[in-house]
Amino acid sequence: MSDTPGIRIEHVTKSYKNGPFAVDDVSLDVRDGEFMVLVGPSGCGKSTLLKLIAGIEETTAGRIYIGERDVTLLDPRKRDIAMVFQNYALYPHLSVRANLGFGLKLRKASKAEIASRVDEVARILGLEEMLERKPGELSGGQRQRVAMGRAIVREPAAFLMDEPLSNLDAKLRVSMRAQLSRLHERLGVTTVYVTHDQVEAMTLGQRVAVMRAGVLQQCDTPDQLFDHPANLFVAAFIGSPAMNLVEAGVEDGEARFGTAVMGLPEDSPLRAGAGRRIVLGLRPHDIKLADAGIAGVVQVVERLGTETHVVVGIDAPRLRSRALADAVESAPDDDILLAEDDRASFTVVAEARVPVDVGDRVALAVNPARLHGFDAETGEALRAPAEARAPVAA
Numbered sequence: 001m002s003d004t005p006g007i008r009i010e011h012v013t014k015s016y017k018n019g020p021f022a023v024d025d026v027s028l029d030v031r032d033g034e035f036m037v038l039v040g041p042s043g044c045g046k047s048t049l050l051k052l053i054a055g056i057e058e059t060t061a062g063r064i065y066i067g068e069r070d071v072t073l074l075d076p077r078k079r080d081i082a083m084v085f086q087n088y089a090l091y092p093h094l095s096v097r098a099n100l101g102f103g104l105k106l107r108k109a110s111k112a113e114i115a116s117r118v119d120e121v122a123r124i125l126g127l128e129e130m131l132e133r134k135p136g137e138l139s140g141g142q143r144q145r146v147a148m149g150r151a152i153v154r155e156p157a158a159f160l161m162d163e164p165l166s167n168l169d170a171k172l173r174v175s176m177r178a179q180l181s182r183l184h185e186r187l188g189v190t191t192v193y194v195t196h197d198q199v200e201a202m203t204l205g206q207r208v209a210v211m212r213a214g215v216l217q218q219c220d221t222p223d224q225l226f227d228h229p230a231n232l233f234v235a236a237f238i239g240s241p242a243m244n245l246v247e248a249g250v251e252d253g254e255a256r257f258g259t260a261v262m263g264l265p266e267d268s269p270l271r272a273g274a275g276r277r278i279v280l281g282l283r284p285h286d287i288k289l290a291d292a293g294i295a296g297v298v299q300v301v302e303r304l305g306t307e308t309h310v311v312v313g314i315d316a317p318r319l320r321s322r323a324l325a326d327a328v329e330s331a332p333d334d335d336i337l338l339a340e341d342d343r344a345s346f347t348v349v350a351e352a353r354v355p356v357d358v359g360d361r362v363a364l365a366v367n368p369a370r371l372h373g374f375d376a377e378t379g380e381a382l383r384a385p386a387e388a389r390a391p392v393a394a
């Protein structure tokens, strides 16, 4: 099957009853056949944006296109879109077969056509054996697949999915995630998928759009979001365990925080922060327990079997920048609980059997090329001077 048309969102704004903007001047280009994920904390406007695309809500300003067609004012039923929600209501008294065919029947499709499309979708989703059962006789995952099937059977131009897996238990969610990816590869239908779960976003999205308080923060591939977050919010929101953050100063080609001093490479973006307060960021995977480096004391050891998370208190004050306070407030990990005192702590991802215990004195080695830097006031990522940066592909 070839890809379906993309969705273009141009300066779209939505306010409910003159309230604050639920969606604030968002522009986003979902490509033909792309799997785009909208992610952000609860209340950031994800569902609203999805409803605007579907036409369930009216835009306050801006335009929405599906392919070349301007659908901004178009009736939702004419937008050729299928939605899948968290609370998918199947008809309990109808068989799976009838549930799958219901939408087509409403559209007055012929009996033969309904039968052939339902069979096809049942085959794709592995529901052939269950066609005569009622929803009550299915597991949660099977019911979710039927809900997905109802959307697929319509062969829409686009799927809009709003946290469709949140009602499933963790293990099932992971397997449904893999099935969804395969399904998308197979059908090539343009999909906008909403979740508050950054892991789900990163594993499913070809690109991921991060939202906060109605405003689009960054839209990029998972790798780019992880390696080059545009600001402190994205940096703190994406990645698990979350990025370690500490306030620092930059001078004479060195970054300093607490008693730590680190020489910066020529092309380090942190050099742009010389002479002002910055927030320095370090991914937990980019720190190693070593013989020499930043001194610290082990506060927590979490052994996960495949790896160990070690929380190390270091000799630096905890961060108090406004940008950071905002960002961490919505960070997915509750690191804040661990930092009851006024000292900063770094989480390190170490090997599974690493021989450390709470109270141990350790040293942390850091590769300065892996440091992230942000303006402490605005939260914007610091950028290396243009001449040191690799050219950006068009």
Ligand SMILES: Nc1ncnc2c1ncn2[C@@H]1O[C@H](COP(=O)(O)OP(=O)(O)O)[C@@H](O)[C@H]1O
Pocket (backbone or CB within 6 Å): 016, 019, 022, 040, 041, 042, 043, 044, 045, 046, 047, 048, 049
């Ligand atoms: N029907 C509505 N009337 C008034 N305010 C709403 C309505 N729906 C959503 N909102 C508000 O818009 C903001 C965004 O909500 P929503 O899009 O549901 O966020 P998300 O899906 O990211 O959790 C929230 O502040 C929410 O309270």
Ligand SMILES: [Mg+2]
Pocket (backbone or CB within 6 Å): 046, 047, 048
């Ligand atoms: Mg929502």
